[in-house]
Amino acid sequence: MNKRKVSLLLSLLLVLGMFLFGCESNIDFLDEDDGNNLLVNFIDVGQGDSTLIEFPNGETCLIDGGPRSSSEDLIDFLKTKKIEKIDYLIGTHPHEDHIGGLPEVLKNFKVEKVYLPNKTANTVIFEDLLKEIKKNDLKIIVGKSGLNIADKDGIKFDIIAPNNENYSNTNNYSIVTKIVYKDFSLLVTGDAERESELEMVEKGYDLKSKVLKVGHHGSSTSSTSEFLEKVNPDYSIISLGKDNSYGHPHKEAIERLEQINTKILRTDELGTIVIKTDGENIEILNKIENDKTVLEGKYFIGNKNTKVFHSKDCNSLPNKENQITFKSEEEALKEGYKPHGKCIK
Ligand SMILES: [Zn+2]
Ligand SMILES: [Zn+2]
Structure with missing residues (x-):
């Protein structure tokens, strides 16, 4: 691999890393803006x-x-x-x-x-x-x-x-x-x-x-x-x-x-x-103690430990500290999470 390819690969990895890291922290719905909101x-x-x-x-x-x-x-x-x-x-x-x-x-x-x-x-x-x-x-x-x-x-x-x-x-x-x-x-x-x-x-x-x-x-x-x-x-x-x-x-x-x-x-x-x-x-x-909480709307909650995601109304949701929010099933699947059989059809 020549030098240019290596540096390209490195920047790609960096971008990917930032992307993955960004997704793993609290998802901030407000930051993404497609100009329609x-x-x-x-x-x-x-x-x-x-x-x-x-x-x-x-x-x-x-x-x-x-x-x-x-x-x-x-x-x-x-x-x-x-x-x-x-x-x-x-x-x-x-x-x-x-x-x-x-x-x-x-x-x-x-x-x-x-x-x-x-x-x-x-x-x-x-x-x-x-x-x-x-x-x-x-x-x-x-x-x-x-x-x-x-x-x-x-x-x-x-x-x-x-x-x-x-x-x-x-x-x-x-x-x-x-x-x-x-x-x-x-x-x-x-x-x-x-x-x-x-x-x-x-x-x-x-x-x-x-x-x-x-x-x-x-x-x-x-x-x-x-x-x-x-x-x-x-x-x-x-x-x-x-x-x-x-x-x-x-x-x-x-x-x-x-x-x-x-x-x-x-x-x-x-x-x-x-x-x-x-x-x-x-x-x-809303913002409670700097933590964004989704009150309404369609979304899914994943368990960071088990990598299983649930509907927001599921009665076996993980503890708050283990939760990650996804906007869609596709997003959760893309992150490698599996649907909870009981709440996701
Ligand atoms: Zn007044
Ligand atoms: Zn007044």
């Missing part, structure tokens, strides 16, 4: 809201930035994800638990467009937000129902509330957005309460959504049955802090959610919740 990150910001959406075309949207106290965590999260710019920045309404982290976001990332409702607040944080928007030479786009944010590359992104100019309650000014990607749909409602929810129902918007970001951290003043029946989500995400002083989520809201048979996922219990979809299938992942 939409990701929704419900970021754990304690008592507050912050949702990062990564579109298949590479664009990003940040809806709310959590309270100021967790802005450092938020910036870390966005930097870890290697977010370079935010194409659409939405502050649903001028409450601190939603806009508190946004000044820091504007300081750290290039922002293309900013959306705020037509509602001001006499607060330091709101003034800070306006200052940063000005510094960045951005014009505020007033978010109200009927406004289309994007309609391209298979994504439809619309604002469906607020539907009025005057509310006595600031929460009802919340910008409510609906994102549709093939069969997948997401509704993010900020802190919109009963009044705004009923307006959306009355206006006849197509509210049906696969995933609902539950209004106002699971407060009883949101999530009316009339609204929930129209949205009819498979998954309902509640963003809130552990042992918060508001008593969120309220038991009335939880009961109404249970009545529509939706799966409730909470950031106070799970930390950051990530939904990944190709427009048809959904994977729900």
